[in-house]
Amino acid sequence: MVETLIQGGTVVTPTDTIEADVAIDGERIVAVGDSESMPEPARTIDATGSLVMPGVIDPHVHIDDMFSFDTYETATKAAALGGTTTYIDFAWQAWVGEMTDWEEPGTILEGIERKRAKAEDAVVDYGLHGAITRQDPAVFEELEAVVDAGVPSIKLFTAYEFGLENGFMDRVFDALADLDAFAVLHTEDATICDERTERFQAEGKGDPEWYPKSRPDYAEAIAADAAARMAMEAGCRYYGIHTSCRQSAEVLADYREEYGPEMLRAETCTHYTTLDDSIFEELGNLPMIAPPIRKPDDIEAMFEHLEAGTLDVVSTDHCGYTKESKQVDNWWDSKFGANALQTNLPVFHDEAVNRRGFSYPFLVRALSYNPARIFGLPGKGTLDPGTDADIVIFDPDETYTITAEDNASVADFSIYEGREVTGRVTQTFVRGELVADDGEIVAENGHGQFVERESTDWAF
Ligand SMILES: [Zn+2]
Numbered sequence: 001m002v003e004t005l006i007q008g009g010t011v012v013t014p015t016d017t018i019e020a021d022v023a024i025d026g027e028r029i030v031a032v033g034d035s036e037s038m039p040e041p042a043r044t045i046d047a048t049g050s051l052v053m054p055g056v057i058d059p060h061v062h063i064d065d066m067f068s069f070d071t072y073e074t075a076t077k078a079a080a081l082g083g084t085t086t087y088i089d090f091a092w093q094a095w096v097g098e099m100t101d102w103e104e105p106g107t108i109l110e111g112i113e114r115k116r117a118k119a120e121d122a123v124v125d126y127g128l129h130g131a132i133t134r135q136d137p138a139v140f141e142e143l144e145a146v147v148d149a150g151v152p153s154i155k156l157f158t159a160y161e162f163g164l165e166n167g168f169m170d171r172v173f174d175a176l177a178d179l180d181a182f183a184v185l186h187t188e189d190a191t192i193c194d195e196r197t198e199r200f201q202a203e204g205k206g207d208p209e210w211y212p213k214s215r216p217d218y219a220e221a222i223a224a225d226a227a228a229r230m231a232m233e234a235g236c237r238y239y240g241i242h243t244s245c246r247q248s249a250e251v252l253a254d255y256r257e258e259y260g261p262e263m264l265r266a267e268t269c270t271h272y273t274t275l276d277d278s279i280f281e282e283l284g285n286l287p288m289i290a291p292p293i294r295k296p297d298d299i300e301a302m303f304e305h306l307e308a309g310t311l312d313v314v315s316t317d318h319c320g321y322t323k324e325s326k327q328v329d330n331w332w333d334s335k336f337g338a339n340a341l342q343t344n345l346p347v348f349h350d351e352a353v354n355r356r357g358f359s360y361p362f363l364v365r366a367l368s369y370n371p372a373r374i375f376g377l378p379g380k381g382t383l384d385p386g387t388d389a390d391i392v393i394f395d396p397d398e399t400y401t402i403t404a405e406d407n408a409s410v411a412d413f414s415i416y417e418g419r420e421v422t423g424r425v426t427q428t429f430v431r432g433e434l435v436a437d438d439g440e441i442v443a444e445n446g447h448g449q450f451v452e453r454e455s456t457d458w459a460f
Contacts, residue, residue, distance in 0.1 A: 055085025150452025
């Protein structure tokens with residue numbers, strides 16, 4: 001006897017699709033196979049005509065801090081409704097600057113405690129990356145404890161008031177290599193972006209169409225080249241976040257060819273695979289994200305590099321902001337970021353599978369399997385017996401129109417507003433518990449747990 005049997009669906013693995021039932025007992029998947037071989041269940045879920053996939057693992061979100069108005073409750077509910085069963089947020093090393101309210105600098109370990117204290121209402125699971133925001137050597141004293149706290153990935157920025165210079169980053173790569181931890185890189189050359197921004201401000205170029213020109217593709221590629229080169233020299237594993245353009249994807253492809261996927265992995269985000277810079281005319285500052293949404297050819301490059309394997313993962317870079325915080329007169333006064341936790345799977349499925357003919361296993365690799373392997377979540381990312389019953393049931397044939405009116409996030413807009421997509425999340429399970437059912441949250445707040453991650457190798 002098991003608790004739940006998901007019957008009659010098409011199970012999607014990282015390599016295949018099979019007609020099979022999935023048995024869940026407690027928090028785990030206990031069997032996958034044909035119905036005759038299944039144990040007797042207490043309840044059955046009819047998945048006829050639907051895909052049964054591992055829940056989406058989103059390794060790049062911003063929740064409940066200076067880069068998002070979402071709380072863990074609103075964000076994890078958006079995640080559950082969108083088929084995401086685990087996300088990885090950021091534990092910030094506190095810094096003093098224009099972008100934060102901190103009055104004194106702090107540690108990454110304090111950042112981990114701060115985020116975990118905010119997460120008691122979560123309904124899906126979450127992990128954390130550490131983020132180094134200051135060139136303070138004291139950070140090297142705590143890195144081992146950060147890794148031991150289940151946080152083996154450390155984010156570094158090359159831009160903004162918390163960007164690091166090459167010299168300090170070089171030292172961080174050495175330290176992470178010693179700990180067998182890895183670096184997560186936001187790469188945009190700060191001097192290029194700052195210079196162009198100041199020039200546009202002086203020239204009064206505040207219309208949103210100017211925004212992408214302030215952070216050009218080559219600025220991303222230059223910074224990626226420098227950071228990846230230093231990481232490879234140090235023997236430090238490198239994960240490039242939000243790759244947005246052909247130029248930086250080509251840089252990463254070169255290093256990956258030379259050093260192998262054991263050393264270098266990368267992601268793009270849904271919006272870089274689906275939107276081009278004509279969106280600024282349409283939606284003003286709402287789609288302002290860094291790096292910016294690029295040209296149509298960059299969208300093609302994202303798919304070429306997803307197919308070639310340079311890009312392993314598609315994330316959201318979710319930031320929950322309101323229209324009011326975005327639609328200001330000049331783009332430089334707007335918040336950077338957009339929400340997508342609730343729309344990621346349906347939008348990317350529609351673009352990749354329906355419009356471009358990619359397979360369901362490809363979808364599972366980019367959204368679940370690869371992020372689980374890269375970020376050290378061996379119990380997640382597949383439907384293998386023994387792993388967590390984090391499952392999304394997805395009807396690939398249902399068509400609906402995306403609107404922010406459905407948002408569980410505090411964000412009152414969507415950069416996909418009005419987009420008709422075919423494919424809808426019908427049910428989401430997190431560790432065996434049904435959390436979202438036909439557009440409603442049905443789990444109690446607090447079901448979501450902190451996931452201590454391991455530093456696992458990238459030989460897969
Ligand atoms: Zn981000």
